[in-house]
Amino acid sequence: MPDVTAAAPPSVVAQHVLARRRRTRARTIVVTLAMLGAVALLAVASLAIGSRPLAPGDVIATLFSDRRDAVGVIVHELRAPRTLTALLTGACLGVAGVLMQAVTRNPLADPGLLGVNAGAAVGVVTAIAFFGVGTASGYVWFAFAGAAGAAVLVTAAARAGRRGDTVGLVLAGVALSACLGAVVRIITLVDDDTFESFRFWAVGSFERRDPDVALQLLPFAVVGVAIAIIVSRGLDQLRLGADLARALGVSPAFVVIGAGAAITLLCATATSAAGPLAFIGLLVAHLVRGLGAIDVRGCLPLAAATGAALTVASDVIGRVIAPPGEIEAGIVAAFLGAPLLLWLVIRRAS
Numbered sequence: 001m002p003d004v005t006a007a008a009p010p011s012v013v014a015q016h017v018l019a020r021r022r023r024t025r026a027r028t029i030v031v032t033l034a035m036l037g038a039v040a041l042l043a044v045a046s047l048a049i050g051s052r053p054l055a056p057g058d059v060i061a062t063l064f065s066d067r068r069d070a071v072g073v074i075v076h077e078l079r080a081p082r083t084l085t086a087l088l089t090g091a092c093l094g095v096a097g098v099l100m101q102a103v104t105r106n107p108l109a110d111p112g113l114l115g116v117n118a119g120a121a122v123g124v125v126t127a128i129a130f131f132g133v134g135t136a137s138g139y140v141w142f143a144f145a146g147a148a149g150a151a152v153l154v155t156a157a158a159r160a161g162r163r164g165d166t167v168g169l170v171l172a173g174v175a176l177s178a179c180l181g182a183v184v185r186i187i188t189l190v191d192d193d194t195f196e197s198f199r200f201w202a203v204g205s206f207e208r209r210d211p212d213v214a215l216q217l218l219p220f221a222v223v224g225v226a227i228a229i230i231v232s233r234g235l236d237q238l239r240l241g242a243d244l245a246r247a248l249g250v251s252p253a254f255v256v257i258g259a260g261a262a263i264t265l266l267c268a269t270a271t272s273a274a275g276p277l278a279f280i281g282l283l284v285a286h287l288v289r290g291l292g293a294i295d296v297r298g299c300l301p302l303a304a305a306t307g308a309a310l311t312v313a314s315d316v317i318g319r320v321i322a323p324p325g326e327i328e329a330g331i332v333a334a335f336l337g338a339p340l341l342l343w344l345v346i347r348r349a350s
Contacts, residue, residue, distance in 0.1 A: 028298050031291050035305040039087070042312040046083040047075055049316055051324045082206040084214040086315050086329070087308045089206075089270040090280060092221050094307020095228055095300055096266040097281025098288060102235040102296050103259040104170060110282045113173040114260070116267035117276040118180035119150025124201050125187045129194040137210040139201070140217065140272045147268035150176055155260045169260070204275040204330020206315050217269045224265030225300070231258035232297035277330050279337020280310055286340065310336070 047059045052074060054062075062075045096111040104113075112118075123146025127139035154176055158168030188195040234255035237245045242252045270277065284307045288299045311329065314336065318327040 025298060028291075028302060032302040032305055035302060035309060039305055039309045039312070042309055042316065043083055043087065045316050046086065046312050047079045049319050050074070050079060077211070081211040081214065082209045082315070083312065084211075085209045085273050086206050086312045088214050088218065088221060089274045089277065090308035090311025091304040092224065092266040092270040092307070093277060093280040093311065094284040094288075094303040094305070095225060096263045096270070097283075097285040097307070098296060098299060098303040099228055099231075099235070099259050099263050099266075100281060101285045102239075103256055103263075105239070106170070107286070108282075109170070110279070111263055111267045112177070112276065112278070112281075113170055114263055114267065115150035115154045115173045115176040115180065116147040116264065117271055118177040118184070120144070120147035120268065120271040121184045121198075121202065121276070122146045122150075122180050125184050125194060125198055128197045129187050129191050134197055135210070136201075136208070136273075137213055137216075140213055143201075143272035144217070144220070144268050147271050148264055150180060151260065151264035151268070155257065155264075169256075201275045203328040204277045204333065205328040206274055207326065207328070209273070213273055217273055220265050221269045224262045224269065225304070227258055227262040227265070228300060229297065231255050231262065232295075232300060235259060235296045275330060277311065277314075278334045279340070280307055280314075280333055283310060283337050283340060 044056050044059055047063065048054045048056050054071060058071060059075060062071050093111060100109045100111050100113065101107060120143040123142035124139050127133040127142035133139045154169060154172040157172035188198055234250045237248050237250045238252060238255055245252055284303050287306055288303050291302065314332040315329040318329050318332045321327060
């Protein structure tokens with residue numbers, strides 16, 4: 001099909017581009033609203049499905065009441081906390097995935113490349129082995145500190161190197177993840193009790209999550225999203241090249257560091273709450289682009305909703321396929337994301 005703007009006057013081309021952006025923005029809004037509806041349905045399913053199934057009507061009625069019977073305990077004290085934690089975790093990973101691929105300009109980039117998962121793992125192992133912490137609400141701060149510390153080290157190493165910022169981030173993240181992974185293996189191999197406790201966190205699970213976990217981490221997620229919104233426009237302009245971005249008044253260093261800070265906060269929040277959930281950020285970034293979103297700022301709400309939907313769906317699927325027990329959400333997410341990663345690698349190789 002011929003390009004209708006090839007021989008058109010500049011004013012006509014500008015109008016055509018503006019109209020296309022408006023259509024894309026309207027489509028993104030519609031898809032985001034539809035995804036929010038899916039999130040609501042999945043949240044109800046998460047509250048209803050389990051070892052004791054509940055009717056959706058009973059779930060909704062109980063959710064907005066103060067019932068103290070068995071159904072009230074199941075909804076308010078067991079399933080509501082894990083559902084809220086899954087929603088928060090998925091939204092954080094979704095936004096972080098979009099930011100990570102935007103700042104590295106690599107469709108295979110995953111938030112874990114910054115060493116966040118490995119840093120959080122070291123924090124959890126330290127809490128269990130040396131401080132006797134054994135609950136999610138107890139080691140969440142150790143995990144957060146380890147994740148944030150690892151991301152800071154990766155960013156500092158990338159800035160100190162001679163390579164470009166994005167290449168340095170990836171290389172430093174891979175190197176630090178390997179080193180921290182070795183530390184975790186050494187500690188868990190020496191101490192069997194630590195290994196047993198760490199194993200539950202490492203698979204990525206929302207089971208037995210305390211109600212306070214999501215509330216404790218919510219401020220960090222809000223700050224991370226706020227930073228993401230601030231640097232999102234700069235990320236869009238960096239796609240045009242660093243020189244042109246500077247000409248437009250954008251500081252590439254500020255954008256890269258800001259995006260790294262946002263990714264750190266969001267990934268540390270998610271990993272601290274639920275353990276390492278592989279492929280969620282990768283899946284969300286590609287799904288958002290496949291649904292038509294173009295600019296980073298415009299797709300952030302869609303990324304948050306898509307990440308929340310995928311994470312809650314992984315948790316629900318894990319409860320459905322192995323009743324009366326369950327398969328952890330991290331394992332289900334890996335089964336969903338691994339085929340996509342393989343397909344992307346094969347497509348890029350060809």
